[in-house]
Structures are given as structure tokens and as C-alpha cells.
Amino acid sequence: MKVAMIGLGMVSGTFADAIQNCKGVDLSLVYARSAESRTRFLAKWPDLGAAEAVSIAEIAASDVDFVLLTTPPNARQDIVEELVAAGKPILMEKPIERTLDAAVKLVETCETADVPLGIMLQHRARPVVKDLRALLPQLGALRMAEVNVPWWRPQAYYDEPGRGSYARDGGGVMISQAIHTMDLMLSLTGPVTEVTAMNATTGLHNMESEDFMCAGLRFENDAVGQLFATTASFPGKGETITLHFAQGSTHLEAGQLQINWHDGRSETIGQAASSGAGADPMAFSSDWHRFVIEDFAEGLSQGRPPMISGRSALAVHRLIAALEASGTSGQRVSVSK
Secondary structure (H helix, E strand, C coil), rough: CCEEEEECCCCHHHHHHHHHHHCCCCEEEEECCCHHHHHHHHHCHHHHHHECCCCHHHHHCCCCCCCEEEEHHHCCCCHHHHHHHCCEEEEEEECCCHHHHHHHHHHHHHHCCCEEEEEEEEHHCCCHHHHHHHHHHHCCEEEEEEEEEEEEEEEHCCCCCCCCCCCCCCCCCHHHHHHHHHHHHHHCCCCCEEEEEECCCCCCCCCCCEEEEEEEECCCCEEEEEEECEEEEECCCCCCEEECCCCCEEEEECCEEEEEEEEEEEEEEECCCCEECCCCCCCCHHHHHHHHHHHHHHHHHHHCCCCCEEEHHHHHHHHHHHHHHHHCCCCCCCCCC
């Protein structure tokens, strides 16, 4: 399949590396508002054989099969509307948009026109996650969850204009970093119904939004949990999801899964992997991106929804909105459905 990529910022290199190793997917066109960015990207990735597009309209009118959209979230709605009008399926970098209302609007724009929309929440594509899902029926009911994202970003990261702002990014650590881990958690645990949160900006960063969040969670099945996320934990450690079930506990850390059964058995699946927890936010493998891109392409050819649809990704946006509201009010807040 031929694909185009719109947005050639920091994450575009990960997409390019993923496409370089994809089966049956070729990068045909690339576009960014800056001609210099386009030239620099094509010079860095000559083996991809992509050509420069000079406008969104050119991509919309082209013969590409789908579009990778990696712009900041504040630049997406108009682009999505133009691509949807041309019937181009879209696989988009997280988050969907800056606010829950804007995310819902964008998803509904695609659904109304019956145009497939996928979201790059690639942590769901980890191979060990498939193993964990297969074990869930044996583990029994969820009783408690511990979720930790102790990441680090230097001040230089937030010195880029707009980064960590509500106008461009929609917030801080929750919507830009911890969104991956929270989305993966929800895909394993089911919905959170209410939260009690505290959000703050530590003295380690000068930024508009939060670099620290901790919360208590109540799940739909009445299980409880705690969630901690920050970009102020130097030098940064990998995120973890520990789930306690009726028959045993599981500990997921990057690419490795450990299972401890109440009957004394234990097993470890997978290998340790980096996920960009430290000063270099791009210090991770592009394999999970590749899995999502290949799945999206296969879904289009088979006429099925993608692994991570826009509709399914709204769940983590609802959770983030509730965490923001609770952190602001100091009250327990219900998560919208």
C-alpha cells in the first residue's frame, strides 16, 4: 500500500524507521508546512523513496491508500476534514486532540463519513500484551491495579515553543507521556468509573501544565487502583503496570511480563525494552509502531477495524479529562461514558 505522512517533527523518524521495515507498505509522499523540514526529512531517509508534497490538497488528491498524521494535536481538525472529504483513511499519532470534546468531534468526523481512523497508541501492540490478554480468563477477577510512569524530561524539552502548553499539546505528562500506559491499562482492566487526583508542576520544570500526577482509581468491576505519572523523576525509569487478580498477579514492564500465581507458580515472558523514559524521548524501538502500521494496512485490505480505532482511544481521553477535573477541584470525579 502507498502511504503519505503529514507532519515531520520529532516522531516522524520513528514512523520512517517503522515503514522501512514494514511488509507491503511504502512511503509515497511527505508533507510539512516548512519546505526546509521536507528537504531535511527526505535527505535523512533517501532509501524510503518518498517524494515531497507541497500541500495537503496534493495528498488528498493523490493515489495513496492511507495517511499517517503526526502533527501536533492543535493542527489536526482541518487536516482531518480535508482528508476525510477525499476518503483517505488516517492513522494518527496520539493524542486524538487536546480536549475530550475536540477528540470526540474528530472521531465523529471520520465515523460520519465512514473513513477508518486509527490512533498510534503502540503500547497495545507489545507482543507480551497478547500473552497477557490470553491469560486473563485464568487469572480471574481484577482486584487491584498499580500503575507507575516515573519518567524524566529535562527543561530543554519543555523549552520548545508550545510544548507542555494547553494550546498546542492539551496538557503535560498525562496527555503527552502517560497516555500510552493509561490506554494500555484500560485495554486490560476495563473502564475506570471514578478518580481522585492531585496534579502539580514541580520545581524541576518551568512549564504551563502538569509534570506530576497521582490518583486513586475505582474500576467498573469495583476493583481499586493507584496511578502515578511524572516527567520529573530523574533519570527516568520504565513504566510499569501491576495487576492483582483473584488467582495471581501480573507485572508488565516495557517488553517483559512476569506472572505470579497464588498456587506458587511463576513465569516470565518477553525481554526488557526501552520506551523513552529518560532524557531522550525517542530512545525506543520502532517495532511497536511497525506492528500498528501493518495492522492498519491489513485492516483496510480485509475491511475490518484497526487494532486501535479512534473510538476505542476515546476511553483514555475520558480518563484524562476526569483526572484533570479532579486535580483542579480536589474532589472525586466520575469518568464520563
